[in-house]
Amino acid sequence: MDLQFYSPDQKRAQRLSARLRNFATVHWIDRGPSALTDELPPATSSGLVLLDYSLDAAEESSTLARRLIVHAPDLPLVGVGSTGMDRATGVLAALRAGVRDFLDLDATDEELRHLLARVQSQAELARMARTRTIPVRAPGQVVVVLGVRPGVGTSTLVAHLGALAMASGPEPAKSEAGEASSQVLLLDLGRPFGDVALYLGVDGDFHYDDALRSARRIDPILIRTALAHHSSGLALLSQAAEASGTQAVDTEAGMLIDRLRDHFGLLLCDLGGLPVGAAPLPLLRSAGQIWLVADQGIGSLVSLDATLRELERLGLRDGRLSLIINRYGEYEGASATQLADRFKLPLLATLPERTRALRGCTNRGQLLHQIASRDPYVRALRPLLEKMQVGSAGTPALTGWKRLLPHLGGFRWTTR
Structure with a gap:
């Protein structure tokens, strides 16, 4: 699985990559404050987009999430952060920005793999549904x-x-x-x-x-x-x-x-x-x-x-x-x-x-x-x-x- 991780901190991307080394390839993409005015990041056709919801990155990630939801509504977005009592504000910020899934770094490696597999499976089903020709029908x-x-x-x-x-x-x-x-x-x-x-x-x-x-x-x-x-x-x-x-x-x-x-x-x-x-x-x-x-x-x-x-x-x-x-x-x-x-x-x-x-x-x-x-x-x-x-x-x-x-x-x- 290919994962694009948007974060201002390369070390966080390295730590996440180490935890998922047997399951996914994590590509770190720097998204600093000055980069938010640039063109939208490219969407991978086979992977997922991860957004950093650490305390220092949550606001930027929410801004990026809202832009992606408007311009690429089918792109699967996953927040990354901690649900610990002192850092759980990142979860709330992700939910408010429209990010439906959250990768809890306090969870076990197996739990992280299970969540990412589920999100990827749902994304694959959605892609398959969009490629089918569905007849237009009036509401029931x-x-x-x-x-x-x-x-x-x-x-x-x-x-x-x-x-x-x-x-x-x-x-x-x-x-x-x-x-x-x-x-x-x-x-x-x-x-x-x-x-x-x-x-x-x-x-x-x-x-x-x-x-x-x-x-x-x-x-x-x-x-x-x-x-x-x-x-x-x-x-x-x-x-x-x-x-x-x-x-x-x-x-x-x-x-x-x-x-x-x-x-x-x-x-x-x-x-x-x-x-x-x-x-x-x-x-x-x-x-x-x-x-x-x-x-x-x-x-x-x-x-x-x-x-x-x-x-x-x-x-x-x-x-x-x-x-x-x-x-x-x-x-x-x-x-x-x-x-x-x-x-x-x-x-x-x-x-x-x-x-x-x-x-x-x-x-x-x-x-x-x-x-x-x-x-x-x-x-x-x-x-x-x-x-x-x-x-x-x-x-x-x-x-x-x-x-x-x-x-x-x-x-x-x-x-x-």
């Missing part, structure tokens, strides 16, 4: 399913929609390893935490909080290896069951949503039972559709009214809102049409009372359409699936049901 569609209170069946609904959306979308693209990439990501952020993951029978060690911290590193490899996947190919990013529920900073949540939309044709988000004020605001703002799930019970209708008031306060009560009445019975109270008129919302769908059948499937570790594809509940999902467009830019949205019919038993239904 965001559909938010917002249950007005816990217990109205939002998580069960979203689990079925996610699996069926994968079946109705275009054929997943293949990775270099021959694995199919997912077109749909299900964000399981409702309460209780992790219900959708439970219904789908999948679990993973990488959760929503982890994704927030790693938003800049989300790429196809991380999606394929870290995210949990259902047997349908549906990708799942769930909140950990032991999560505190603390609301993420808007900038963090916004960056994560933007990154996920770059990689998925559809983000289907379960916010069942989550107060509007606790939902990620960037997620609500980026949503193309917001579906409110309620039932005919008086408690649900009171919660629906409160939810609408909160959405209006946030400036989010607009044409993206639609109403879904779950567990609907024609003789259980006000009709679905009356409820939609009462709350001035377009009625998107009514889902029949099928609690017993749904519970039986869940206890068997399956979804209802896997066991009874012609069940009234499954058939009632049609208008919802038609609203979701799964695919990338340049791919016409599927309006037909030829791809989905085999999963629904080929049954042709009529709508009201």
Whole structure:
């Protein structure tokens, strides 16, 4: 490995070279105060750039780092210094300058080699990705399913929609390893935490909080290896069951949503039972559709009214809102049409009372359409699936049901 070490002190470069002699070649480049006005240093095509963050060099290194990030943003930069209590200011200066990795001279030689190998590997992957021809695609569609209170069946609904959306979308693209990439990501952020993951029978060690911290590193490899996947190919990013529920900073949540939309044709988000004020605001703002799930019970209708008031306060009560009445019975109270008129919302769908059948499937570790594809509940999902467009830019949205019919038993239904 070739390393360019920018430092005003040649002896530091010699000491570093001695420690890495069996692993890398260190090329010392003097960068004194007068040299900062010169042309930018040449970027090596196969090595890394190390910047000296000793006390006397930190300011100059930060100036150089900022110039390199602007003019050569793909160049891997590594700060070099000590994390000891009396010298740790160099670490903070490097972070503020945009240097993501830091070589701690207090670490062992093996630890230094391990860090440099990891940085070089990441740089190689980034270079390979840049050389590929990547088709331009529009950001993925965001559909938010917002249950007005816990217990109205939002998580069960979203689990079925996610699996069926994968079946109705275009054929997943293949990775270099021959694995199919997912077109749909299900964000399981409702309460209780992790219900959708439970219904789908999948679990993973990488959760929503982890994704927030790693938003800049989300790429196809991380999606394929870290995210949990259902047997349908549906990708799942769930909140950990032991999560505190603390609301993420808007900038963090916004960056994560933007990154996920770059990689998925559809983000289907379960916010069942989550107060509007606790939902990620960037997620609500980026949503193309917001579906409110309620039932005919008086408690649900009171919660629906409160939810609408909160959405209006946030400036989010607009044409993206639609109403879904779950567990609907024609003789259980006000009709679905009356409820939609009462709350001035377009009625998107009514889902029949099928609690017993749904519970039986869940206890068997399956979804209802896997066991009874012609069940009234499954058939009632049609208008919802038609609203979701799964695919990338340049791919016409599927309006037909030829791809989905085999999963629904080929049954042709009529709508009201």
